[in-house]
Amino acid sequence: MLATVHSASLYGLEGRVIRVEVDVAPGLPGFSIVGLADAALQEARERCRGAIRNSGFDFPPRRITVNLAPADLPKSGSGLDLGIALAILLGSEQVRAAGRWALVGELSLGGEVRRVPGLLPMVAALGRRGIRRVIVPAEGLEEARLVTDVEAIPAASIAEAIEAMRAPRSRPRRTIDPPARVELASPPMVGSADPGPRVPGHADPRREVPGREDPGRSDPGREHAAQDGPAVAPSGAAALTDGLAWPDLADVRGQAEARRALEIALAGGHGLLMIGPPGSGKTLLARTIPGLLPPLGDDEALEATIVDSVASDLAVAGLVRRRPFRAPHHTISYAGMVGGGPRLSPGEATRADHGVLFLDELPEFDRDVLEALRQPLEEGRVAISRAGRATVFPARFQLVAAMNPCPCGQAGVEGRVCRCRTGVAARYAARVSGPLRDRIDLWVMLPPVPPASLVQDDEPEDSATVAGRIVAARCLALERNRGRLNGRLSGRTLLAVAQLSTDARARLVALAELEELSGRGTERLLRVARTIADLDASGSVDEHHLAEAARFRSPARRLADRLAV
Numbered sequence: 432m433l434a435t436v437h438s439a440s441l442y443g444l445e446g447r448v449i450r451v452e453v454d455v456a457p458g459l460p461g462f463s464i465v466g467l468a469d470a471a472l473q474e475a476r477e478r479c480r481g482a483i484r485n486s487g488f489d490f491p492p493r494r495i496t497v498n499l500a501p502a503d504l505p506k507s508g509s510g511l512d513l514g515i516a517l518a519i520l521l522g523s524e525q526v527r528a529a530g531r532w533a534l535v536g537e538l539s540l541g542g543e544v545r546r547v548p549g550l551l552p553m554v555a556a557l558g559r560r561g562i563r564r565v566i567v568p569a570e571g572l573e574e575a576r577l578v579t580d581v582e583a584i585p586a587a588s589i590a591e592a593i594e595a596m597r598a599p600r601s602r603p604r605r606t607i608d609p610p611a612r613v614e615l616a617s618p619p620m621v622g623s624a625d626p627g628p629r630v631p632g633h634a635d636p637r638r639e640v641p642g643r644e645d646p647g648r649s650d651p652g653r654e655h656a657a658q659d660g661p662a663v664a665p666s667g668a669a670a671l672t673d674g675l676a677w678p679d680l681a682d683v684r685g686q687a688e689a690r691r692a693l694e695i696a697l698a699g700g701h702g703l704l705m706i707g708p709p710g711s712g713k714t715l716l717a718r719t720i721p722g723l724l725p726p727l728g729d730d731e732a733l734e735a736t737i738v739d740s741v742a743s744d745l746a747v748a749g750l751v752r753r754r755p756f757r758a759p760h761h762t763i764s765y766a767g768m769v770g771g772g773p774r775l776s777p778g779e780a781t782r783a784d785h786g787v788l789f790l791d792e793l794p795e796f797d798r799d800v801l802e803a804l805r806q807p808l809e810e811g812r813v814a815i816s817r818a819g820r821a822t823v824f825p826a827r828f829q830l831v832a833a834m835n836p837c838p839c840g841q842a843g844v845e846g847r848v849c850r851c852r853t854g855v856a857a858r859y860a861a862r863v864s865g866p867l868r869d870r871i872d873l874w875v876m877l878p879p880v881p882p883a884s885l886v887q888d889d890e891p892e893d894s895a896t897v898a899g900r901i902v903a904a905r906c907l908a909l910e911r912n913r914g915r916l917n918g919r920l921s922g923r924t925l926l927a928v929a930q931l932s933t934d935a936r937a938r939l940v941a942l943a944e945l946e947e948l949s950g951r952g953t954e955r956l957l958r959v960a961r962t963i964a965d966l967d968a969s970g971s972v973d974e975h976h977l978a979e980a981a982r983f984r985s986p987a988r989r990l991a992d993r994l995a996v
Contacts, residue, residue: 434521437533437562438514439553440506443775443815443822444741446549446556448533450500451514455522458494464515466499469507469773478509478538479516486542486589491523505820507774509537510547513566516589517596528596533557536568542589546571551740551747554578566592574740574747677722678715681893685884686712692875692983693831694897697723698904699962700918701955702808702830702870704793707877708840708847713833716877717758717789720831722894724754724787725902731785734825738784742777755786757828761795769803769813770824780807783828793834794862801867804830808870811919829918830871836860844879872918872955873983904965917962921954929961930971938974942981956980 438449462476483490497515499506513536520526535553536544546568547553557565558581566584567575569591575583586592683690689705693716696703705713727735735751759768759779770778780788790796807813807826814823837856841847849856908917911928920928931939939960943953959980960972969976 432522432524434518436514436518436521437531437557437560438511439533439535439556440510441508441549441553441741441774442504444549444552444737444777444781444824445822446553447504448556448560448562449504449506449511449514451511451518452498452500453515453518453522454494454496454498455491455519456494456496460492460494462495462497464497464499466497466502467505468499469505471509472499472506472511475509475512475515475538478512478540479519481540482512482516482538482542482589483519485540488520488525488589489523491519493523495519495522508547508549510535510549510553512536512538513544513586513589513592517592520589520593526593526597530564531562532596533562533565534592535565536571536586536592538589544568544586544588544592546574546746548743549741550574551577552737554581554583557581566595571746573749577736577747577750678718679722679894680719680897681891683712683716683719684887684891685880686716686877687891689713689716689875689877690891690897692873693720693723694901695959695962695966695983696829696831696873698901698966699872699908699958700829700916701872701959701962702918703832703873703875704868704871705831705833705875705877706836707833708844708879709835711877711879713877714791717791717831717833719894720787720789721753721756723898723901724756725898725905726752727754727785735785738777738781738825742782755783756789757783757786758789758791761790761792763796763800765797765799765803768800769807769815769826771815771817775815775817775820775822777824778813780804780813780826780828781824784825785827786829787831788828790830790832793832794859798862798864801862802864805866805870827919832871834863843876847879869949869951869955872959875983900966903968904962907965907968908962917958917965920958920961925954925957925961929957932971932973935972935974935977938977942977946981946984948984952984956984959983 432455434453434455436451438451439446440449441447462480464473464476468475480490497518499511514534516538517526517528517534521528535547535550535557537547539545550567550571551574554565554567554575555578558578562581564582564584565575566586569585569587572583572585575581584595586595680690689707689712692703692705695701697720705716707713726732732750732752735755736747739751740747757779763779766772766778768778769780770776793801803813807828808830811825811827812823813826815821836842836844837849837851837859839850842849842851842856851859905916909915912920912924917928939953939957942948943956946952946956948956956977957972957980960976963976963979964970964972967976
C-alpha cells in the first residue's frame with residue numbers, strides 16, 4: 432500500500448517541503464530510500480526500524496521503498512525520520528490518519544522524537560505550502576509555535592504522534608506494551624542548570640526569558656508574514672539579562688580615545704581595529720559591546736531567530752532580541768567563518784548578522800579566512816557555491832578586531848623595546864592585507880595603561896550612559912537614511928546626508944590627500960564624520976567632525992611609519 436505524508440528539510444537557512452512517499456509492497460524484505468538522501472538520511476532505515484519495533488508496532492517484513500520528492504533536490508539531516516516511520520505504519524495499515532499532516536523530527540531507537548536544527552524555518556515553509564497541522568518534537572514546541580499560522584502539535588514519541596493523527600473513525604487499537612528496556616543513561620533533567628559558563632561567540636547569549644511580556648512592542652513579523660509566509664509571534668521581553676556578566680564600560684580605565692572610537696563605531700555600524708600591546712585593554716573593551724548595543728527590531732529579530740534555529744544546538748524559546756556578539760578563535764577554518772560544508776551550514780559571519788563579529792589577534796587568522804570577509808563587509812551577504820548547490824547567507828555584521836603591533840607586542844610603543852628580529856614586525860602587520868585594511872573605518876592605538884589610572888577615584892562613564900547616546904545617534908541615522916546606518920551609506924546618498932559646506936568640502940579633500948586615502952577610504956572618512964555629527968545631534972558635517980574622523984584614520988599610517996624604522 433502507498434502512504435504519503437509531508438515533512439521538511441533544510442537548504443541553507445531555508446526550509447524546503449518534502450513529500451515522503453512510502454510503498455509497502457509484497458516481495459522479499461528490503462528497505463531502500465531514494466531521492467538524493469545524504470548519509471544521515473540513509474541511516475534513517477535503522478533508526479526507523481528500531482523505533483517502530485521498540486514502540487510496540489510490527490515492522491512489516493515486506494519490500495519498503497521510500498521516495499523523497501522532489502527527487503532532484505538534495506536532502507540532508509535527520510528531520511525526516513518521523514515522517515518516514517509514520518508513513519511505514521500507514522502503508523502497512525497498522526494505523527490510520529485523516530486530514531493533511533506534516534511531521535518533523537528525529538527518532539531514537541526507543542521511539543522517542545528528538546528536536547532537529549532549523550525547526551522554525553521548516554515549519555514556516557510548511558505553512559507557506561498551506562499545511563496547517565504539523566507534529567513536532569515536544570522539546571521544540573515553543574520554537575515551532577513562533578509560526579502563528581500553523582498549529583504545532585508536540586509529540587515526545589511515535590505513540591503520541593499516532594494519537595495526534597488518529598482519525599475519529601478509526602477503531603481502537605489494541606494496546607501493545609513496548610519491549611522491556613535497560614536504561615543505563617539518565618536523560619537530562621528539564622530545567623536543569625547550565626553545566627558550565629558560556630563563552631562569548633561560542634554559546635550565543637541572546638535568548639529571551641519566556642513568560643515576560645513587553646507591552647510597548649507590537650506583534651513582530653506581521654509585515655514580513657504578509658509577503659513571505661506565516662507570521663511569527665513574540666515570546667519574551669525585548670532586553671533581559673541572560674545570565675552572563677558582561678563587563679561594564681566603567682571597568683575600562685585610561686583609554687579615553689579607544690572608548691570614544693568604540694562609541695562612534697557602534698553608533699554608526701563602522702568597522703573598528705584596536706592596536707596595542709598586551710594588557711592595554713583591547714579585549715576588555717570589546718567585551719563591553721553587548722551591553723552597549725540596542726536590542727534587535729522586529730524584522731531583525733525574526734532573521735536572527737531563524738539563524739539561531741539553524742545553527743544552534745539549543746531549542747529556541749522565543750524571538751532573539753539581543754544582538755549577536757561572535758568571537759571565533761583564530762584557528763577557525765574558511766568554511767567555519769563564511770559557511771559551507773556538506774549541508775551548507777551558516778558560518779560565524781552569518782551568525783553575527785545584525786550584530787558584531789569580534790576577531791581577536793587579527794593577524795593570527797589564516798589569510799584566506801580574512802580575505803573571505805571582504806565581500807560581506809561591502810555587500811552584507813555571503814554567496815556559497817558548491818558542486819551542484821548554491822545559496823546566499825546574510826552577513827550584515829559589524830567588524831571589530833584587535834591586534835598586537837608585532838609578535839612580542841612592543842613595536843612602536845613609546846618607552847618599550849621591541850624584541851622581534853628585523854623585519855618581523857612589518858611582516859606581522861602585513862598579514863592584514865591592504866584591501867581589508869581599507870574596509871575598516873576606524874583605527875585606534877591603545878597605549879599601555881598607567882598603573883595610577885587603574886586606582887584613581889574618578890569613575891569613567893558606564894555602559895548605560897554611553898548606550899543612551901549610541902541609541903539616540905542610531906535613531907537619527909535610521910530615520911534620515913530610511914532604515915540604514917551610516918556605515919552602509921555610499922555615493923550620492925552619503926553626500927546628500929552629509930550636507931557639507933564649501934569649507935567642509937575643502938577640508939575633506941585636504942584630509943584625504945594628507946592621509947593618501949583611496950576613494951573608498953575617503954567615503955569611509957565621511958561616513959565616520961557623519962556619525963560624529965549624529966552624536967552631536969548636528970544636521971550637517973562640520974570641519975571639526977571631519978578632523979576627529981581623520982584622527983581615527985591616521986593610526987594606520989603612524990603604525991606603518993613606526994614599523995618601517
